[in-house]
Amino acid sequence: RDCCPKARELYVEAPFSIAMTTYKIIILGGGNASGYAARTFVENGLKAGELAIVTEEPYCAYERPALSKGYLLGAARLPGFHTCVGVGGERQAPEWYTEKGITYLTSSRVAKADLANKALTLEDGEALSYEQLIIATGARPVKLTEFGVPGADLGGIHYLRDVRDADDLVAAMAAAKEAGGKAAVVGGGYIGMEVAAGLAANGLAVTIVFPEDRLLSRLLTPQLAAVYERLYDAKGVKMIKGAKVTGFDGADGKVASLKYTDASGTPQQLDSSLVVVGVGARPNVELFLGQLEMAAGGIKVDGQMATSVPGVYAIGDVAAFPLTSVATGQVAHVRQEHVTHCRTSAAQAAKAILGLSPPSYDYLPYFYSRVFALSWVFYGEAPSDATTLHFGDTDEAKCFGCLWLGAGGKLVGAFLEGGSADDAAVLKAAVAARLALPAEGLEVGSGSAVVAHL
Numbered sequence: 001r002d003c004c005p006k007a008r009e010l011y012v013e014a015p016f017s018i019a020m021t022t023y024k025i026i027i028l029g030g031g032n033a034s035g036y037a038a039r040t041f042v043e044n045g046l047k048a049g050e051l052a053i054v055t056e057e058p059y060c061a062y063e064r065p066a067l068s069k070g071y072l073l074g075a076a077r078l079p080g081f082h083t084c085v086g087v088g089g090e091r092q093a094p095e096w097y098t099e100k101g102i103t104y105l106t107s108s109r110v111a112k113a114d115l116a117n118k119a120l121t122l123e124d125g126e127a128l129s130y131e132q133l134i135i136a137t138g139a140r141p142v143k144l145t146e147f148g149v150p151g152a153d154l155g156g157i158h159y160l161r162d163v164r165d166a167d168d169l170v171a172a173m174a175a176a177k178e179a180g181g182k183a184a185v186v187g188g189g190y191i192g193m194e195v196a197a198g199l200a201a202n203g204l205a206v207t208i209v210f211p212e213d214r215l216l217s218r219l220l221t222p223q224l225a226a227v228y229e230r231l232y233d234a235k236g237v238k239m240i241k242g243a244k245v246t247g248f249d250g251a252d253g254k255v256a257s258l259k260y261t262d263a264s265g266t267p268q269q270l271d272s273s274l275v276v277v278g279v280g281a282r283p284n285v286e287l288f289l290g291q292l293e294m295a296a297g298g299i300k301v302d303g304q305m306a307t308s309v310p311g312v313y314a315i316g317d318v319a320a321f322p323l324t325s326v327a328t329g330q331v332a333h334v335r336q337e338h339v340t341h342c343r344t345s346a347a348q349a350a351k352a353i354l355g356l357s358p359p360s361y362d363y364l365p366y367f368y369s370r371v372f373a374l375s376w377v378f379y380g381e382a383p384s385d386a387t388t389l390h391f392g393d394t395d396e397a398k399c400f401g402c403l404w405l406g407a408g409g410k411l412v413g414a415f416l417e418g419g420s421a422d423d424a425a426v427l428k429a430a431v432a433a434r435l436a437l438p439a440e441g442l443e444v445g446s447g448s449a450v451v452a453h454l
C-alpha cells in the first residue's frame with residue numbers, strides 16, 4: 001500500500017482489514033479425535049504456538065460415547081469427561097491446552113476451506129492458514145426432515161450428537177417425567193438402544209420404533225438380539241418392529257404423537273411428547289467436496305491418514321481408510337464410526353505429520369455398548385454368510401456371546417457380553433490371528449470356557 005497507488009486505493013476502500021494467523025498445524029474439528037491428536041503432538045515435543053484447533057462446539061474435546069450412556073444417567077458432566085479420560089489418560093480441560101500453548105478456537109465455525117492456498121475462513125471472516133491440516137469434522141445425525149417426513153421439525157423431537165443435544169435431552173426427559181409423558185425412540189441401532197435404556201432408567205415409559213426384525217440387526221444375531229430384547233421388555237420398554245415412521249402430529253409446535261405403518265402396512269399412531277431419533281450419521285465432508293478424493297461417503301486417506309492433497313490429513317468418523325477385511329482378506333476403504341478408531345487414527349496422523357513414519361494403519365474393527373447393567377464388546381466382522389457359534393448362558397444373561405467363523409473355520413468375529421477385560425483381550429487376539437476353529441464339536445460352554453478353549 002505504500003508504493004502502489006492502486007493498492008493504496010484498495011487498501012483505503014477495503015471495508016475490513018484482512019489479518020491471517022498462521023499455525024504450523026491446524027486441526028479442523030474439535031471432537032474427541034482432535035484431543036487425542038493434540039495429546040500425541042504434546043507427547044512428541046509440540047512447541048507453544050504451533051497448533052490450533054478450530055471447532056464450532058463451545059467445548060474442548062470430550063469423550064463423546066458418554067453422551068448416550070452416563071450423561072443420560074447424570075453420571076457424566078463436563079469437565080469430568082474431557083478427552084483423554086476414556087483411556088485412563090490425562091483429563092485435557094481447557095487449561096491443559098492453554099498450558100501447552102495450543103490455541104483452541106471454540107464456537108468457531110469454518111465457513112470455507114481453501115486447500116490449494118492452505119487457508120481457512122471462519123464464519124466471522126477471520127482467516128487462518130496452516131502448513132499441515134488435520135480434518136476431524138466427524139459426522140452429524142441423519143435427520144428425518146431430510147426425507148420430508150411430515151411434522152419432523154416439531155419441537156420435542158431430539159437427536160443426539162453433542163453436549164448441547166444431550167443437555168436438551170436431559171431437560172426434556174425431566175419435563176416429560178414431570179408430565180407423566182411417554183417417550184418414543186426412532187431407530188433400533190446404537191443410539192436407539194442406549195438412549196432407550198437411559199430414558200427407561202429415568203422412569204419414562206419408552207417405545208422403540210424401528211424397521212428391522214430385531215435390535216441392532218447389523219451386528220446382533222437373532223439369538224443375541226433376543227437376550228437384549230428380553231431385558232428391554234423386563235425394564236418395561238416396548239418395541240415396535242418392522243415399522244416405518246410416516247410422520248408426527250403435534251400442537252403449539254410441539255410433538256404429541258408419532259405416526260407409523262406397522263409390519264402389515266397398517267397406519268398406526270403412538271402418543272409421545274418426547275421423541276429421540278437415531279437413524280444413522282452422515283460424515284461432514286461438504287467443505288472439501290471437489291478438493292479431496294472421497295470414498296465410502298468420507299475423505300479417502302492412506303495408511304498414514306494422508307488425503308489426496310499433500311499436507312492434509314483426515315481422522316475419525318470422516319476418514320475412509322484402507323482396511324483389510326478379516327473375513328475376505330480384501331482391502332477396501334471404509335469408515336468406522338467408533339471411538340477407538342477416532343483415538344488411534346488421531347495418533348497415527350499426528351505421528352505421520354511429525355515425520356515419525358508410523359507403520360501403515362492397522363485396525364481391527366471393534367465396537368462396544370453398555371445398556372442397563374449389561375456391557376458387551378465385539379471384535380472383527382459379522383458377515384451374514386459366516387457360521388455362528390453361540391455360547392454361554394443366555395437365560396441368565398450374565399456371560400454369553402457368539403463367534404463368527406468364516407472360510408476354513410477361521411474366526412472372523414467375536415461378541416462377548418459380561419466377560420472380563422482379560423476374556424475380551426483373548427477374543428481380540430484370536431480374531432486378529434484369524435484362529436482356525438472346528439465349527440463342529442467345539443465345546444461351547446460359558447463365556448469363560450470358550451475363552452479358555454481359545
Ligand code: NAD
Pocket residue numbers: 068186187188189190191192194209210211212216244245277278279280281337338367368369370
Ligand atoms: P445406527 O446405524 O446404529 O442405527 C440406525 C437405526 O435406525 C437402524 O435401526 C436403522 O434401521 C434405523 N433407521 C434408519 N432409517 C430409519 C427411518 N427412516 N425410520 C426409522 N428407523 C430408521 O445409527 P445410530 O444409532 O443413529 O448411531 C449414530 C452414530 O453414532 C453411529 O455412527 C453409531 O455407530 C454411533 N454410536 C455408536 C455407539 C456405540 O458404538 N456404542 C453408541 C451410540 C452411537
Ligand code: ISD
Pocket residue numbers: 064065066068317336337338339340342368
Ligand atoms: O463407541 C462409540 C460410541 O459410543 C459412540 O457414540 O463410538 C461412537 C462415537 O461417538 C462416534 O465416533
